[in-house]
Amino acid sequence: MTSRRALIVGGGIGGPVAAMALERAGIEATVYEAADAPSDYAGLFLNTASNGLDVLRSLDVDVVAGAEGFPIPNMVMWSGAGKRLGEVANGIRLPDGTVSVALRRGLLQRVLREEAGRRGVKVELGKRLTTYQVGGDGEVVASFTDGTQAEGSLLIGADGIHSATRRTMDPAAPEPTFTGLLSIGGYSHHTGVPPTPDTQHLVFGRRAFFGYLVRSSGESWWFANLPWADEPSRAELAGRSTEEWKRRLLELFAGDLDRISEIIQATHGEIGAYTVHDLATIPTWHRGPVALLGDAAHATSPNAGQGASLAMEDALVLAKCLRDLPDTEQALAAYERLRRERAEKVVAYSHRIGRSKTISNPVGAWIRDLVLPFALKRFANPRAHAWIYTHHIDWDDKVA
Ligand SMILES: Cc1cc2nc3c(=O)[nH]c(=O)nc-3n(C[C@H](O)[C@H](O)[C@H](O)COP(=O)(O)OP(=O)(O)OC[C@H]3O[C@@H](n4cnc5c(N)ncnc54)[C@H](O)[C@@H]3O)c2cc1C
Numbered sequence: 001m002t003s004r005r006a007l008i009v010g011g012g013i014g015g016p017v018a019a020m021a022l023e024r025a026g027i028e029a030t031v032y033e034a035a036d037a038p039s040d041y042a043g044l045f046l047n048t049a050s051n052g053l054d055v056l057r058s059l060d061v062d063v064v065a066g067a068e069g070f071p072i073p074n075m076v077m078w079s080g081a082g083k084r085l086g087e088v089a090n091g092i093r094l095p096d097g098t099v100s101v102a103l104r105r106g107l108l109q110r111v112l113r114e115e116a117g118r119r120g121v122k123v124e125l126g127k128r129l130t131t132y133q134v135g136g137d138g139e140v141v142a143s144f145t146d147g148t149q150a151e152g153s154l155l156i157g158a159d160g161i162h163s164a165t166r167r168t169m170d171p172a173a174p175e176p177t178f179t180g181l182l183s184i185g186g187y188s189h190h191t192g193v194p195p196t197p198d199t200q201h202l203v204f205g206r207r208a209f210f211g212y213l214v215r216s217s218g219e220s221w222w223f224a225n226l227p228w229a230d231e232p233s234r235a236e237l238a239g240r241s242t243e244e245w246k247r248r249l250l251e252l253f254a255g256d257l258d259r260i261s262e263i264i265q266a267t268h269g270e271i272g273a274y275t276v277h278d279l280a281t282i283p284t285w286h287r288g289p290v291a292l293l294g295d296a297a298h299a300t301s302p303n304a305g306q307g308a309s310l311a312m313e314d315a316l317v318l319a320k321c322l323r324d325l326p327d328t329e330q331a332l333a334a335y336e337r338l339r340r341e342r343a344e345k346v347v348a349y350s351h352r353i354g355r356s357k358t359i360s361n362p363v364g365a366w367i368r369d370l371v372l373p374f375a376l377k378r379f380a381n382p383r384a385h386a387w388i389y390t391h392h393i394d395w396d397d398k399v400a
Pocket of ligand 1: 009032035158293294
């Protein structure tokens, strides 16, 4: 056991997982989350891949039922005109049968937060970090917008893509880049689209990209990626009503597969809209007793469905380093050394996938639809992407 106390900034995905891993390593952790209240139904759904689920299994955390999750082992690609371009596995089935699952993001966060709480981790809501300072004794003092402070022996910035921890650590670090895509989505009831509960459908429409899955209950979970020239402000996105988004999406997908319009029309509840950014590389992930993890260190666009899994992997490796290396700075340096190459490779891979979604000129789209069936045959080869999905972190292995 060690007497180190960790301040974890951010209670999204990587933060609570890091807290649970640290607790297992004998390090006390408190999570400080900016949101005032849980928002269980915010943030659409996400794919958590076998490598992320493997991390959760190492920590004996089961999120699937609590986050209304279900396995999605297959993906079918379509052209907007309805030509079936091919089928690929959604990740790789691990020897124990684990495959990627679709989960509701808000519920996933709740399950992780509550499980961390059951294990003795304190989670404080309404704590938005403004800055931190490292004192002469090496202790870190975090300051929050409500005027309060917290002190610990190390601070982990798990505060997402627009990380305040990253800005404080290195004000010159590059900012995330807008990828030219918006991600918009929701949930629909009562469409005539038949359930295909183990398959996600991805449609390269004429003007935009559409993804959907239909659960056995008939409920559809869907998202659209829209090419968007200039980065919109948060206020601009929030200022558009669900009805406005519906109208815009119905225009964009007019003439594409009919089921797209049917699913959009049947949306119940709000349509959420997010800008898609990524962050290819930053000069350092750690300084003194402070480290970054997840999107704060290496934000990936959602195209590869890996951001959550990478954040979980970071969390486990970081806790192992702190468990095995008594010097905090050495532990954080080892963590970065073990994680950076893999994380940045996934970010670059996901970015490349995104480029095929932004082709909206008819000739480019025609070529893509012609070439894609051959490219998919290569993607369908599980060995090509085994490095992503079968990545395993052995908790019992010592970090040298
Ligand atoms: C539209 C969209 C779809 C996606 N789909 C997928 C997918 O299918 N699969 C996948 O694996 N990934 C997906 N991602 C990416 C994934 O969501 C992220 O990579 C993942 O959430 C990163 O986890 P994190 O813990 O690092 O950050 P986050 O989950 O973003 O958590 C950061 C937390 O920090 C809090 N916070 C922020 N600032 C502060 C502050 N100053 N002080 C305190 N707290 C703060 C936030 O409120 C938040 O709770 C998607 C992303 C988007 C935008």
